[in-house]
Amino acid sequence: MLIKLTGGKVYDPANGVDGVVRDIYVEDGRIVEARADARVHEEYNLKGRVVMAGGIDPHSHIGGGKVTIARMLMPEDHQGQEYGRNGQLRSGVGRAIPSTMTTGYRYAEMGYTACFEPAMLPTNARQAHMEMGDTPLLDKGAFVMLGSDDFLLRQMTQKQDFSAIKDYIAWTMHAAQAIAVKVVNPGGISAFKFNQRKLDLDEQNAHYGLTPRQILLTLARGLKEIGVTHPLHVHGCNLGVPGNLSTTLETIKAMEGLPVHMTHIQFHSYGTEGDKHFSSGAAAVADAINANTNVSIDVGQVLFGQTCTASGDSMRQYGNTSGAYPKKSVIMDIECDAGCGVVPMKYKEKNFVNALQWCIGLELFLLVRDPWRLFLTTDHPNGAPFTSYPHLIRLLMDKGFRNDMMQKIDASARAYSTLGSIDREYSLYEIAIMTRAGPAKSLGLKDRGHLGVGACADITVYADMADKEAMFTAPELVFKNGDLIVRNGKILRLVQGATHVTRPEYDKGIEKSLRDYFQRYHTMQMENIRVSDTEIIGHDKGSIIVQPSGARV
Amino acid sequence: MTTPTPEPVRSTLKDNASPVAQHVACPFCGILCDDLEVSKSAKGLKVTRNGCDKAIAGFERHLPAATPLNGGKPASLAEAVTAAANLIKQARLPLYGGLATDVEGMRSVMALADVSGGVIDHALSEGPYRNFKVLQSTGWVMTTLTEVRNRADLIIIVGTDVHALHPRFFERMVCNQDSMFDSPPLKRTIVFVGSGLDQSAAVGARVGEVVTLPCPLDQAGEVIAALRARLKGAPLGAATIAGVLMAAIDDLARRCRKATYGVMVWAPPGLNFPNADLTVQTICDTVRELNATQRFAGLSLGGNEGAVTAGAVSSWQCGYPLRVSFASGQPHYDANRYAMSRMLADGEGDLLVWTASYTTGLGVPRTSLPTVVLGTPGLEMAQAASVFIPIGTPGVDHAGRLIRCDTVVTLPLTDLGRSVLPSASHVLDAIQSALQI
Incomplete structure (x- = not known):
């Protein structure tokens, strides 16, 4: 069946198309060449509409143990936010930490067609995939967490051959069905189990004697050498600590030019200037990002309201428990593998720190020049729920609106921020880069995030409205694999997205030491930690797309 | 260099590819041991390795004929x-x-x-709800089985008969031969808070002292509350709490303070008395406060x-x-x-x-x-x-x-x-x- 999308204004940065009126043809779920003689079965007149690829969220906590702990911890997030079943659509709940089906529905209604869970623990990978399997309408993928797991730390202290470390990284990606690797507070989650309360870039883990710098370099180099497209996804040291700006700048230098993605960098861009010893480090961080083309970032924008933070960073989340609102939290040490911390937060406009966090995020967005290396995130749900993206897009595209919003925040925070003096407004083209083309390129999704011939027909059509928040809240049409799934912000039909993984090569010999390690120390056998294809395809009714990795060096 | 298939090597007896299945996970209690071997013959299934009573009863049960x-x-x-x-x-x-x-x-x-x-x-769900009420009210600091197996030097079992509910808990999480962080593996101190709890499995090379604070199980929470008070330095006038001498509680407080990685263990189904969520709350409050200066964690079992x-x-x-x-x-x-x-x-x-x-x-x-x-x-x-x-x-x-x-x-x-x-x-x-x- 041939579908024609006629006369829309197309924003397709991957192919250099900036608001050009053109027709798009879709057949069998793919974008195809225009064919003058072909019979069109369905035509959509998109005159005056804006057409982009489906949105891709490269960092959103949508599945896995900590998210479900947050759901259990926070019934008050759900009450008053119930959604009834509606035809095929399942009932659900939630604003900051929605139930799984509701998560899929809300993303699709906003025109997103892919979403990546950034913190999947190897020992919790099965649950992460099961939850993503219950998240319909979206393509999914997950970044597996390494860097505080005792197997890697033991390999490093034993000074094992680097190829064994690469084998372990690759094996873990296979076992956990991951597309990328994330490190969270490198070595710090382990250090917290030894009662260390902070771990700076060159501070040693008390047991292993390793520093975050060594762990970062090992993983970044390892990933590069096994050919994984997405660079090491780094949640750095000292998240949320005033003064962590210097750690962030040092971390960028420490990478020695290796490709790296610094995630939710807003939470890592704090200075200590002023009466309250809390200030914006956005300008210095943005300068460093602009100068170091090996670095990409996502922001982790804070927006005001109640949320619930969920992170693998048990060390820093423990530090944040004193600010929990409501006053409760979960901190866990997990399986000699990782940890987690779930801490509810309410970001308030009139709170100096929260208001300045809001400014710092926006300053970063506006001061970093290259949108190809900057992705739009709130680190859902940590800075704000993903449903606030349209509001965030308006803040970036509409200086007048931004300045109006700025008048509502704490006055001293406003005085501490340069935000009011920044005139930049994002264009639709730049928004399309940050929410589609950039994440797809960074993650190695060759046929996603663009509208060229051969691309998967994940397409979002917006009314071209002056109010960008309204425009991005409820797209007129959303296609997933060529199927029309959303019309005027309402879901028409349910489809199950694919799970994207990468499978770099490794030497199967690594399993000998892994088998022994799991038998000796763990409570799960090596054979059972692996998540099989059958589970994702059979039990979760999904599918798997293996994105290519480069040759191993 | 190989690019192995992603399929796991788990065997199945279904297709009779092998008469013995290895790495079998046991669904008959909440700790899900996954190191069992099960063989199949004309006589049915037989657990040939690492089976406890519950596993053997579950796997080897002959199903009566049944029809809808x-x-x-x-x-x-x-x-x-x-x-x-x-x-x-x-x-x-x-x-x-x-x-x-x-x-x-x-x-x-x-x-x-x-x-x-x-x-x-x-x-x-009466058991899990003893936990959920605490989770929803205050949250907690928790740990998991592998952490306990490798790290715990003080294990305090509160008011529940862990061995009866989970026959291999001590074997796998307490008495395991190797420890990742200590060589030779450290000896653990095991404290039982409650009378009549099966201590028979708390033996072997890894077990140092075994301490018992005998009290009625439904008063174990009171003993922990007293412990919490003493850890805070609060004076308590009583000579005994739920029949436990204050000196024994003070001794436990000292052990807690000295622990490198202390764990309080309970199994919610075992706290089978009214308002047992308050016992869980007391455990979790105590653990949380200990974490202000040292590492301590809760471990909840159950889940059968x-x-x-x-x-x-x-x-x-x-x-x-x-x-x-x-x-x-x-x-x-x-x-x-x-x-x-x-x-x-x-x-x-x-x-x-x-x-x-x-x-x-x-x-x-x-x-x-x-x-x-x-x-x-x-x-x-x-x-x-x-x-x-x-x-x-x-x-x-x-x-x-x-x-x-x-x-x-x-x-x-x-x-x-x-x-x-x-x-x-x-x-x-x-x-x-x-x-x-």
Whole structure:
């Protein structure tokens, strides 16, 4: 069946198309060449509409143990936010930490067609995939967490051959069905189990004697050498600590030019200037990002309201428990593998720190020049729920609106921020880069995030409205694999997205030491930690797309 | 250099590729040991390695012949499914109870309860609710089995008979030979708070001192509360607390302060007395305060009969850990109102749909409601079921996934080919399809 999308204004940065009126043809779920003689079965007149690829969220906590702990911890997030079943659509709940089906529905209604869970623990990978399997309408993928797991730390202290470390990284990606690797507070989650309360870039883990710098370099180099497209996804040291700006700048230098993605960098861009010893480090961080083309970032924008933070960073989340609102939290040490911390937060406009966090995020967005290396995130749900993206897009595209919003925040925070003096407004083209083309390129999704011939027909059509928040809240049409799934912000039909993984090569010999390690120390056998294809395809009714990795060096 | 296939090497007895299945996970208690070996012969299954009493009883049980029954009369599976669907169609408030199943079964329960406007609750949720109330009120600092196995130097078992509930807990988590962080492996101190707890497994090279603070189990929380007070330096006038000498509590406080990684262990099903959530609360408050200066963690066991799985799947799919009604079309949560034991006692609901796929003991409670029972053959029933459909046991009769007591690890369950009984998920999905005809 041939579908024609006629006369829309197309924003397709991957192919250099900036608001050009053109027709798009879709057949069998793919974008195809225009064919003058072909019979069109369905035509959509998109005159005056804006057409982009489906949105891709490269960092959103949508599945896995900590998210479900947050759901259990926070019934008050759900009450008053119930959604009834509606035809095929399942009932659900939630604003900051929605139930799984509701998560899929809300993303699709906003025109997103892919979403990546950034913190999947190897020992919790099965649950992460099961939850993503219950998240319909979206393509999914997950970044597996390494860097505080005792197997890697033991390999490093034993000074094992680097190829064994690469084998372990690759094996873990296979076992956990991951597309990328994330490190969270490198070595710090382990250090917290030894009662260390902070771990700076060159501070040693008390047991292993390793520093975050060594762990970062090992993983970044390892990933590069096994050919994984997405660079090491780094949640750095000292998240949320005033003064962590210097750690962030040092971390960028420490990478020695290796490709790296610094995630939710807003939470890592704090200075200590002023009466309250809390200030914006956005300008210095943005300068460093602009100068170091090996670095990409996502922001982790804070927006005001109640949320619930969920992170693998048990060390820093423990530090944040004193600010929990409501006053409760979960901190866990997990399986000699990782940890987690779930801490509810309410970001308030009139709170100096929260208001300045809001400014710092926006300053970063506006001061970093290259949108190809900057992705739009709130680190859902940590800075704000993903449903606030349209509001965030308006803040970036509409200086007048931004300045109006700025008048509502704490006055001293406003005085501490340069935000009011920044005139930049994002264009639709730049928004399309940050929410589609950039994440797809960074993650190695060759046929996603663009509208060229051969691309998967994940397409979002917006009314071209002056109010960008309204425009991005409820797209007129959303296609997933060529199927029309959303019309005027309402879901028409349910489809199950694919799970994207990468499978770099490794030497199967690594399993000998892994088998022994799991038998000796763990409570799960090596054979059972692996998540099989059958589970994702059979039990979760999904599918798997293996994105290519480069040759191993 | 190879690019191995992603398929795991788990063997299955189903296709008789091998007479022995290795790395088998045991679904018969919440710690889900996965180092069992099970062999299959004409005589049935035999646990040939690492089986405890519960595992042997579960895997080696010979299933009585069972057939679907409709109104007590033998029926085909299709007939029974249609009859069940008709009962659900007629019901205004079906109660989905038992819920002793795997992830897939629980997914199917959720879908069916949603579409039919029912209520969901697990047969043993009284235990998990001792925890959920604390989680929802204050949260906690917790750990998992592998951390305990490698790190814990002080293990305080509070008010619950861990060995009776989890026969291999001590073997695997306490008495294991190797420790990742100490060479030679350190000796642990084991403290039992409560009288009459089975201490027989707290022996061996890894066990240093065994300390007992004897008290009635329902007063273990008072002893921990006193410990908490003494850790804070608060004076307590009493010479004894719940029969335990204050000197013994002070001694425990000193041990806590000296611990490198202390763990307080409880199994919610074992805290079987009124208001036991307050005991859990006291444990968690004490652990949290200890973390101000040192590392300490809680470890909650239990989770037999798929209780943890039911709570987790319910939470991710509808936001709440069980005790949810879909009668209004939306998830409505009330931990008291939708406790199924209370609903049944008070005559609420008009149909009970009971799923129990592991042990025969998780029988259908006495009720005057019509019942649809999806049960393992031999399941105890207080009355004849309106419709009975025999189902397989996940990890014995079919594959599946189950979530462990610490809520982190999910184990794959092997199809050992004991029978060809359908899974709960298969039957529930068929019922849902029949509803829509």
